[in-house]
Amino acid sequence: MATNTTTKKVAADTSESAATTTEVRPEPATRRASAVVGPPLGEGQEPVTVTLSHHLRIDSTDYTPGDKITVSPDYARRLRGQGFTART
Template identity: 55%
Template sequence: MATNDTTKKPAAAAAEKSTAPTTETAPARSPRKPAAAPEAVVGPAVRAGVDPVRVTLVHHHTIDGTDYPPGAQLLVSPDYAHRLRGQGYATRV
């Protein structure tokens, strides 16, 4: 059986070290952009020779720092549309 050779510091000594108040501020949130034009493709790029797909969001979602409310219709790549539907962010057709 292993033993611990370190000794505990008395509570008074530990309290003396931590008497200075510490204040930490939360990191600043990145600014949000307004929603893109409805005809712009958002999210990952569409592969060559593939047409983008229109999806309707059912939940609030942020893509590339842009907020999209529920009901927003977006043009996205078919792969991204599949991921959004699988995660419950877009309606199933």
């Protein structure tokens, strides 16, 4: 029978290596009122604020009816055409 002559690493070494290999995951996406949601703005475009009338998920973020989001004018037009924005 063979005998293993290597010594075991101390627990402190294990915790250090675990700390360095642990991947830090970002917090879930939060709503940002000032940031443009969806496609980026084109050159010379001003952002538009729309009020949602239906639940919408954009870039892994959920928006509920009544939420106000800032989007590009083109995206606002598409959302209106699909019925996602309130009429007011």
